[in-house]
Structure formats: C-alpha cells, structure tokens
Amino acid sequence: QQQVKQSPQSLIVQKGGISIINCAYENTAFDYFPWYQQFPGKGPALLIAIRPDVSEKKEGRFTISFNKSAKQFSLHIMDSQPGDSATYFCAASKGSGGYQKVTFGTGTKLQVIP
C-alpha cells in the first residue's frame, strides 16, 4: 500500500516531442506528489509537485496531471530537449508533522535524441 508504481522504465523521445511518464499509488493518505529529476552522479532534485486539490499544475514545459479518483498522476514534458535526458522519479508523501518521508517510484530513464 506504500508503493508508488511508475512506467515506463525507459523512454526515448525525439527532440521537440512530448515525454509522458505515468504513476499510480494505493495509499489515499498521500497528499503531496512531487516529481524529481536525477542526473547521473547527482541527488534527486525537485522538479514540480502537486497536491490532490488540483487536477493539473504547469511550470514552463513541465505539467503534472492528477486524477484523484483513479489514484494516478503523470508528468508531461513538452518540447523535450536533450538537456532533459535524466532519470525521473515520481513520488508521494504525507506532508504534515515533520514525518514527511518520500516514497519514490521506480524511476524512468528518459533519453531525448536530437
């Protein structure tokens, strides 16, 4: 019940295309859903996050779509660029009281080819 399932495991997209990564969760107590971007040899860095009171959040080329009833959320990267090539993790947490451990998905390795 604590798991966050993520797909696909890897993704190759042409420059300028749309990258889509999907995630699903079971625990309805999760109330904060961040996406992290990780480059090789680096720690995860917060990319964008959403709370379940909204269905969509957009920041630049990155958009999270959230479906509370289906317990699913996805990341869309518009106009994908070679610099977006990284591993992306969806995640979830119960964000209160200082007990904000983050439960990560299994990761998606994105490669954007010129």
Next chain:
Amino acid sequence: EPEVTQTPSHQVTQMGQEVILRCVPISNHLYFYWYRQILGQKVEFLVSFYNNEISEKSEIFDDQFSVERPDGSNFTLKIRSTKLEDSAMYFCASIATSLDEQFFGPGTRLTVL
C-alpha cells in the same frame, strides 16, 4: 543558493567495518533524512530525524544503523558492521518545515568489499 553537502563522495570499506557518512544540511532546516539508492533501483527512505530524535525509520534501518546530529551543523549516518548489500548511494535530505520540499545532497557512494 544554499545546498545540502555530503562527505565523502565515495567511501570504500571492507565488510564488517564501521562507516560514518556525513551531511551538512541547509543551515535553517529542522528536519533531516537519509535515503539510499542501490545501483539502478529506486530511492528508498531510511530514517527521518527531528528535534534530536528519530521521527520514523524504515525496515531497512535496523540495529546496524544509527543517526546523530553531533553539533549544530552535521548530521551523520553510521553503519556499525557493513555488509555487501549496504553498497549503495546514500542521500541526505533536509527541509525547513514539514510543509516544504526536501532538498537532497549529492550523495555518498558506499562500496563494501
């Protein structure tokens, strides 16, 4: 921009030896975390720490692990007797308040031989 730092970047040790991984969280942060990432796998929560005590720990964080905030700046993870399966990247993270995002350090790669 403030950042979480970790030392060393790479630690090689023999099985059965003790290791201490060090982290310096962002200075005004109050909540601290350790995560690990076995090569090619997802990032897994180990432990959270607040007000000088453990808030929560995972099943991975057994009696071989301990955390400490020995002074006002460092946050350490000690593994008493390392096993081969402890080989992983260990990430420290911190947040200012419980409603903020966690900031991750660059990680320490631990290799147990």
